[in-house]
Structures are given as C-alpha cells and as structure tokens.
Amino acid sequence: MDTHLMLGNEAVARGAWEAGVQVAAAYPGTPSTEIVANLAKYDGVYAEWSTNEKVGYEVAFGAAVGGVRALTAMKSAGASVAADPLISSVYTGICGGLVVIVAGDPGMSSGMTEQDDRYFGRISNMPMLEPADSQECHDFTRLAFALSETYDVPVMVRLSIQTAHQKSLVRVGERDAVARRDPGRHADKYCLLPKFSRPLHASLLARVARLRDYAEASPLTRVEPGTGAFARIGVVTSGAAYISAREALPGATFLKLGIVHPLPLEAIKRFAATVERLFVVEELEPYLEEQILAAGVAVEGKQWFSPLGELTPVRVGRGFYAAGLDLPRWAQQKAAEDDSVIPRPPVLCTGCPHRGMATAMKKLDLDVHGDIGCYDLTSLPPVSHMHAAVEMGASIPMEQGFTRAGGSKKGSLAVIGDSTFLHSGLTGLLNAVHQRTNVTVLIQDNSITAMTGGQTNPGNEKTLAGAQTKPVDLAGICRALGVEHIVTVDPYDYEACLEALKAGLACDGPAVIITNRPCMLFPRKVGADGIYEVDAELCNACQQCMKLGCPSMHHAAAVFKKRHKVDIDASTCTGCSLCAQLCTPGAIKKAGDA
Amino acid sequence: MSAKKAKTAPAASRTRGGKAAADPAARHYAGGVVDDIMVVGVGGQGVIVAAAIIADAALLHGGLEVKLSETRGMSQRGGSVSSHIRIGATVIAPSISPGEVDYLLAFEAAEGLRLAPSVVPGGVTIVNTQQIVPPLAAQGEHSYPFDAVARLDDGSRRLTVVDGNAVAAQVGDLRVAGVVLVGALSTHLPFAVETWERAIARNVPASWLEMNRAAFAAGRGVGDA
Ligand SMILES: Cc1ncc(C[n+]2csc(CCOP(=O)(O)OP(=O)(O)O)c2C)c(N)n1
Ligand code: SF4
Ligand code: SF4
Numbered sequence: 040m041d042t043h044l045m046l047g048n049e050a051v052a053r054g055a056w057e058a059g060v061q062v063a064a065a066y067p068g069t070p071s072t073e074i075v076a077n078l079a080k081y082d083g084v085y086a087e088w089s090t091n092e093k094v095g096y097e098v099a100f101g102a103a104v105g106g107v108r109a110l111t112a113m114k115s116a117g118a119s120v121a122a123d124p125l126i127s128s129v130y131t132g133i134c135g136g137l138v139v140i141v142a143g144d145p146g147m148s149s150g151m152t153e154q155d156d157r158y159f160g161r162i163s164n165m166p167m168l169e170p171a172d173s174q175e176c177h178d179f180t181r182l183a184f185a186l187s188e189t190y191d192v193p194v195m196v197r198l199s200i201q202t203a204h205q206k207s208l209v210r211v212g213e214r215d216a217v218a219r220r221d222p223g224r225h226a227d228k229y230c231l232l233p234k235f236s237r238p239l240h241a242s243l244l245a246r247v248a249r250l251r252d253y254a255e256a257s258p259l260t261r262v263e264p265g266t267g268a269f270a271r272i273g274v275v276t277s278g279a280a281y282i283s284a285r286e287a288l289p290g291a292t293f294l295k296l297g298i299v300h301p302l303p304l305e306a307i308k309r310f311a312a313t314v315e316r317l318f319v320v321e322e323l324e325p326y327l328e329e330q331i332l333a334a335g336v337a338v339e340g341k342q343w344f345s346p347l348g349e350l351t352p353v354r355v356g357r358g359f360y361a362a363g364l365d366l367p368r369w370a371q372q373k374a375a376e377d378d379s380v381i382p383r384p385p386v387l388c389t390g391c392p393h394r395g396m397a398t399a400m401k402k403l404d405l406d407v408h409g410d411i412g413c414y415d416l417t418s419l420p421p422v423s424h425m426h427a428a429v430e431m432g433a434s435i436p437m438e439q440g441f442t443r444a445g446g447s448k449k450g451s452l453a454v455i456g457d458s459t460f461l462h463s464g465l466t467g468l469l470n471a472v473h474q475r476t477n478v479t480v481l482i483q484d485n486s487i488t489a490m491t492g493g494q495t496n497p498g499n500e501k502t503l504a505g506a507q508t509k510p511v512d513l514a515g516i517c518r519a520l521g522v523e524h525i526v527t528v529d530p531y532d533y534e535a536c537l538e539a540l541k542a543g544l545a546c547d548g549p550a551v552i553i554t555n556r557p558c559m560l561f562p563r564k565v566g567a568d569g570i571y572e573v574d575a576e577l578c579n580a581c582q583q584c585m586k587l588g589c590p591s592m593h594h595a596a597a598v599f600k601k602r603h604k605v606d607i608d609a610s611t612c613t614g615c616s617l618c619a620q621l622c623t624p625g626a627i628k629k630a631g632d633a
Numbered sequence: 634m635s636a637k638k639a640k641t642a643p644a645a646s647r648t649r650g651g652k653a654a655a656d657p658a659a660r661h662y663a664g665g666v667v668d669d670i671m672v673v674g675v676g677g678q679g680v681i682v683a684a685a686i687i688a689d690a691a692l693l694h695g696g697l698e699v700k701l702s703e704t705r706g707m708s709q710r711g712g713s714v715s716s717h718i719r720i721g722a723t724v725i726a727p728s729i730s731p732g733e734v735d736y737l738l739a740f741e742a743a744e745g746l747r748l749a750p751s752v753v754p755g756g757v758t759i760v761n762t763q764q765i766v767p768p769l770a771a772q773g774e775h776s777y778p779f780d781a782v783a784r785l786d787d788g789s790r791r792l793t794v795v796d797g798n799a800v801a802a803q804v805g806d807l808r809v810a811g812v813v814l815v816g817a818l819s820t821h822l823p824f825a826v827e828t829w830e831r832a833i834a835r836n837v838p839a840s841w842l843e844m845n846r847a848a849f850a851a852g853r854g855v856g857d858a
Contacts, residue, residue: 205727206701286726353730373732374750381775383767385710
C-alpha cells in the first residue's frame with residue numbers, strides 16, 4: 040500500500056481530493072494555510088484564495104448547494120469571521136458535501152487568541168470530527184464528506200496546530216468519482232425567512248439527535264483497553280490531547296473520541312462504569328468535562344490539566360503525576376532550554392518595505408492602530424511603535440473611534456496591509472468617510488499576503504490557480520470610497536515617509552497613504568540592488584541606523600565613546616539605503632561610491 | 634550509541650523476531666527504543682530540509698515509524714527554528730519531551746547552547762561553529778554568547794564540533810553546509826550510507842546531488858572523528 044509521511048494539513052487535502060472535492064476556497068491563516076495550498080496542486084479541484092474567510096466559506100457553501108463536494112479551511116479567528124454563514128448553513132443544509140476545517144492554535148505560536156473552537160459545534164450544531172494524527176486527518180476528512188451528504192449538513196473537522204503541523208505516516212487511496220448532484224431549486228431550504236427557518240430549526244435539532252446516535256455506535260468512538268498498573272485508569276480524550284495522553288500514560292484504558300459534537304454520552308457513561316478513576320484530558324476549556332459532569336458522571340479534568348496553552352505530553356504527564364499516579368518519567372520538571380541565551384524572535388527581513396514607515400511613525404511618536412501582518416513585527420524592539428494590533432480589519436475603525444474619543448496630541452493613524460485592507464479594511468474606511476471622521480490610514484502595500492507565507496490576493500496579477508487576472512487599484516478603491524487625499528510613497532525614502540505622514544495627519548478630511556515596494560520574500564526573493572558599507576573611520580557610533588532593526592546590521596568590535604561602531608553584512612544587505620539616510624556623519628555609503 | 638531510556642511502546646511491539654539479528658536498525662530499535670533527534674538553527678539555514686532527509690532515511694530503511702514536528706510560527710523571518718524527529722518501531726507523540734533529546738544537531742552555536750539542557754545524559758550534541766548574531770544583540774539588554782561552543786565543550790557531554798561552512802566551502806559551496814551536518818549525525822544512526830544517499834536525493838535538486846553527496850561524505854568523516 041502507498042504510504043507517505045504527511046503534514047496533518049497535507050493529509051486533509053489528500054483525503055478531500057480522494058473524496059472527490061471539486062471546489063476549495065479559503066483565506067490563509069496559520070495553522071490552516073497548507074490545506075488549500077495543497078489542494079490547489081491536485082487535478083480536478085478548483086482552489087482559490089478568497090478575500091476573507093466569510094467569502095471563502097460562502098463560495099464553498101455555494102458550490103455545495105450547487106451539487107458538488109466542497110471544502111473551506113480557516114484558523115480560529117477565521118471561524119469567527121465566518122461565523123454567520125457557518126451557523127446559517129447548518130439550518131439550510133447542503134446538496135453536495137461541505138467540509139469545514141477549523142484549525143486552532145493552543146499555545147498561540149502565531150499570536151492572536153487560543154479560543155476553543157469546539158464551541159462552534161455547540162453554538163451551530165454542526166457535527167464536528169477531531170483527528171489526532173495525519174492518518175486520521177485523511178480518513179476523517181473523507182468520512183466527513185460522506186456524513187455531510189448522509190445528514191444533509193456541513194461537517195466540521197477541527198484541528199489543533201499540533202495535529203495540523205506534525206508529520207506522520209498516511210496510507211493514501213484513489214480519488215472517488217463523485218458526480219454532481221442535481222441542486223434543484225428549494226426556496227424552503229435555502230431562504231432563511233421566518234416561515235422557513237422555524238421548521239428548519241426543528242429539523243436541525245432532530246438531526247443532532249440522529250447524529251448523536253451515529254456517534255454512539257461509530258468506530259470513531261473507540262475504547263482502547265489498557266495494560267499493567269494503569270489499566271483501571273480511564274481517560275476520555277480526543278485530538279492532539281489524545282496523543283499527549285497516550286505518550287504520558289501508555290498503559291491506561293482510553294475512550295478516544297473522534298466525534299466531539301454531538302457527544303456520545305451513553306458510550307461515555309458505559310466507559311465510566313468500567314474504570315476505577317476517570318480523567319478527561321482536553322486542551323483549553325473544560326468542554327468535554329462539563330458535558331460529562333452534566334450527564335451525571337464523576338470525572339477529573341481541569342484540576343490537573345491547565346486550560347492554558349498546548350497540552351504537551353510533559354504537561355499531561357505532570358498532571359497525572361500531580362493526581363497521584365506513580366510516573367517516574369514525569370516526576371521531575373526538566374528544563375527544555377537555557378532561558379539565559381539571547382532570545383531570537385522573528386524580525387522584519389533585511390530590506391523589508393515596512394521598515395521605513397515604521398521608523399518614521401516612531402520618530403513622529405504617533406499613536407498607531409495597527410492591523411495584522413508582517414508590520415506587526417515592528418511592535419517589538421527596536422522599533423516598538425505600535426499601540427494596538429488586535430484582529431484583522433480593526434485598525435481603521437479603532438482609529439475612527441480613537442479620533443472620536445479625542446485623539447492624541449501628536450496624532451494617530453491606522454496602519455494596514457494590502458491583504459488585510461482587502462479582507463476587511465474597506466468597510467471600515469467607507470464608514471469613516473461616511474461619518475466624516477478625519478482618519479489617517481497608511482496602507483503598507485507589499486503586493487502580497489506575506490505573513491502567512493506569500494499567498495496571492497486581489498492586488499496580484501495571478502490567482503492561486505495561476506490564471507492571469509486584473510490587479511485591483513488600491514488608490515482607485517479609496518477614491519471610490521470618497522477619500523480625496525491619497526498619496527503614494529516610496530517606503531525606502533525616509534524623508535518622503537515623514538512628509539507623507541505629516542501631510543496626511545494635517546489633512547482636513549480622511550487621508551490615505553499607500554507604500555509601493557514589494558515584499559522581499561514573496562512571490563519571489565528580491566535580490567540586492569547594490570549594497571551599502573560602513574566607513575569605520577567616519578562612524579561615530581551614534582546608533583541612529585540601529586533604530587531600523589535591520590538584520591544585516593550589527594555591532595562591530597570597534598568602540599567609540601563606549602559605544603560600538605556598526606558594520607553591515609555584505610552577503611545579506613539588499614541595498615534599501617535606509618541606514619545611509621539615517622546616518623548623520625555620512626559614514627554609510629553605497630559600496631563602490633567611496 | 635547513546636544510553637537509551639526505556640520508552641513506551643505497547644507490549645506487542647517489543648519483541649521483534651528473527652529479523653533483529655540481520656538488521657542493525659531492528660536491533661537498535663528493539664524493546665521500544667525511540668530515537669529522539671532535534672535539529673535546531675535559525676530560519677533560512679536549512680533545518681527543515683535536514684529534518685526531511687533524516688526522516689526519509691528512516692522511512693527508506695523500512696519497517697520503522699517516523700514522526701516529525703516543526704517550529705510553528707514565522708521561521709522564515711530569522712527566528713529560532715527547531716524540528717523534532719522521532720524514530721522507532723512505534724512512536725506516539727510527534728514532539729520530543731524536555732530533557733529527552735538523544736541527538737541534538739545544532740546548525741548555529743547559540744541555538745545549540747539554548748537547547749543543550751534538553752539533551753538526555755549521555756546523549757549526543759553536534760554543534761556547528763557558525764554564529765548568527767540576532768539584531769536584538771545591538772539593543773543592549775541581551776548579549777550574544779560568542780563563547781557558546783566553549784561553554785558546550787565543558788566535558789559534561791558527548792560533543793562533536795563541526796565547522797560546517799569550512800567543510801562545505803572545501804566541498805565547493807556554502808549551501809551544502811546543512812548536509813555536512815546531516816553527515817556528521819548519520820554515523821550515530823543505524824542506516825546504510827546508500828539509504829542516506831537516497832534520502833538526500835529525495836530532498837535536493839538533481840543538479841546538486843553530486844555536491845550534496847560529497848558534503849554528506851565529508852560530514853561523515855567529521856562525525857567519525
Ligand atoms: C481572521 C484572520 N484570518 C487570517 C489571519 C492570518 N493572517 C495574519 S497576517 C495575514 C496576512 C496579512 O497580509 P497583509 O495585510 O498584506 O500584510 P503583510 O503580512 O503582507 O505585511 C494573515 C492572512 C488572521 N490573523 N486573522
Ligand atoms: S516577508 Fe516580506 S513583508 Fe514580511 S518581513 Fe519579510 S519582506 Fe517584510
Ligand atoms: S542598506 Fe542598510 S538598512 Fe538597507 S538592507 Fe542594507 S544594511 Fe539594511
């Protein structure tokens with residue numbers, strides 16, 4: 040049989056392809072990006088990067104209503120963005136199968152929040168499967184399409200970053216030939232007017248009851264008998280937490296849940312009766328624990344296993360140890376790393392087009408309402424100029440509210456990337472214009488969705504599928520929204536950045552500033568355009584250039600007045616020239632110009 | 634070979650039958666032994682490719698389970714990167730628990746120093762002498778440990794120091810430094826040289842294969858030393 044080492048996300052894509060998926064639509068986001076990125080490589084699949092998760096959901100939903108199998112994928116925050124269609128589509132049901140992947144990030148390695156996405160199952164009553172390794176990612180996704188059509192409902196596959204980003208072995212299969220189903224025309228199913236939605240809610244509840252029966256008897260609700268000293272310890276768990284619990288306490292008896300909404304409560308009760316002590320091991324909230332307690336079963340859970348962060352094997356092991364189990368492997372808390380070694384967080388790339396404006400905003404000491412993208416990296420030292428960076432699209436409305444609250448002395452503005460502006464910035468800007476609020480908006484247009492690894496957006500000439508398309512004109516959009524002051528600026532020109540910011544802030548009316556240099560890494564690595572070097576004689580160690588935080592600049596061994604002179608790494612400098620512009624003694628020059 | 638902790642394979646997989654005598658890997662992984670290999674470095678150094686080669690070597694050898702997990706987050710922006718590879722007859726978790734690393738392969742000296750406490754007593758540390766100073770070092774609060782290799786070489790561990798860039802330069806191109814380091818690790822694992830070469834071929838462009846083979850062989854020489 041054909042076996043491959045696959046990322047959880049690759050396995051989801053493979054399972055969907057085998058299930059005959061024809062349309063896949065998503066907005067990128069860690070840790071779900073690789074799913075649709077991989078589906079785009081398969082024949083017979085239309086895959087797109089949609090403008091945002093709600094749009095992606097609705098495109099996939101429309102395809103499913105149109106009779107083919109469709110998939111959408113998103114990170115936790117994306118599920119919040121798409122919550123409206125996510126909940127409504129459970130009322131309507133589908134025609135072709137619809138599978139919704141939601142990938143959470145316990146531990147927040149990509150920042151944002153660590154919300155527990157299992158509650159989307161409860162709030163929407165969408166059935167939810169939770170795989171634990173790549174084989175299950177593959178198998179559960181295939182199964183989800185079948186369940187979706189059998190029960191006429193979208194099915195969610197919930198991943199944790201641990202599952203999405205681990206690699207394990209997968210036995211793959213062939214693609215099923217799935218014909219398009221006749222979509223018909225069904226106003227009573229797809230028009231959520233009260234006349235239709237009231238009976239639809241009743242049938243939705245009846246369907247949950249049928250799905251619960253399915254979960255009770257499903258092979259996805261699996262008892263794994265224990266051996267040895269811990270065989271009488273029962274553990275109810277699912278997904279990534281199952282893997283950690285198996286590693287931490289291998290001899291226990293497990294009830295491994297593959298379906299986490301609706302829960303097979305009868306199976307859990309039967310399981311509880313067979314063990315001496317019952318634990319629930321789950322990441323984040325006491326989602327299983329509360330439902331099991333409500334069903335009248337005594338269980339131990341969150342008193343031993345933290346609701347914070349990723350439940351790694353050691354954290355689960357330490358929990359069992361604290362609960363009194365004799366586990367020498369976990370008896371001691373061992374050091375993972377030496378914290379005294381200098382941290383190495385990600386930084387803006389050498390030559391990044393975001394650097395000039397960030398430094399200029401810092402210089403003007405502005406209150407910056409940021410958004411979500413690579414430019415957030417400047418909220419850390421040495422630039423540290425951002426006041427807020429909360430969720431996608433927040434920058435402009437927050438700036439509007441801040442202005443309405445009285446603003447600040449030195450001025451404030453919104454900063455947003457091209458992809459984020461197109462995701463959810465437009466409506467905020469339209470609102471500010473309509474409300475006649477004098478907002479200043481900086482669009483850091485690097486012509487790509489960079490932070491998530493360089494996905495295309497409507498600002499690009501190509502789609503995910505490689506088709507030629509017309510890049511959107513950001514200035515034109517702003518003009519159409521009613522903005523009159525629109526300036527395009529070269530972010531490698533530091534003086535021009537300062538001037539553009541000052542003019543925008545002084546403008547009586549909404550102002551938009553747009554930068555015009557591409558990302559250095561995506562869609563392709565940009566090479567050096569000449570390089571700069573430091574004349575060690577002239578350098579007076581003033582440290583002005585070091586405020587840029589360029590990774591190609593470092594301290595030289597030479598010292599002047601107790602401060603290090605600087606040096607430039609010739610092999611990585613891209614020649615953006617910003618450091619030369621900041622250098623007061625004129626010590627930094629283009630190589631060869633000396 | 635490093636001292637092995639008894640890890641946690643289910644009882645069924647502990648006895649491995651007659652194949653054990655003939656196959657050094659079967660012997661090596663008998664009794665539930667899992668090799669926990671951690672590759673660390675800085676974004677852009679090739680840590681992910683190195684991990685893929687190691688995992689492929691185990692897979693191509695056959696009959697073994699391999700699991701892998703990688704640093705999540707923005708590894709392309711010059712941050713710390715780490716990759717966990719676990720190899721055994723049966724492997725449960727894809728990530729290595731603190732203090733249980735059998736083989737630490739550090740592409741960068743300070744990253745080696747950072748992860749050194751995670752190596753099991755008697756485990757192997759292979760460190761590249763390359764030093765990449767993060768921009769944060771210029772901010773004053775933290776300083777870069779230029780003495781990282783010396784601090785690692787305190788007699789308390791099984792240490793191999795490799796000047797990967799120098800060896801790669803001799804071979805012909807700095808870009809094969811990662812495969813030099815994989816070569817240095819390879820002598821500790823029970824897979825045949827041909828198996829490693831097939832694993833390399835899977836992960837590098839065909840036009841670079843010869844150069845990478847040479848880099849691997851040179852790295853093996855260092856590892857043997
Ligand atoms: C709702 C939501 N969806 C997706 C993401 C993941 N994400 C974070 S930044 C980003 C891309 C931002 O692109 P852009 O605004 O162009 O800035 P750049 O990174 O290119 O500088 C994405 C998709 C998120 N954080 N929240
Ligand atoms: S990926 Fe592009 S936008 Fe992001 S930090 Fe690097 S150059 Fe800047
Ligand atoms: S010119 Fe200066 S700031 Fe720009 S990339 Fe080179 S060293 Fe960095």
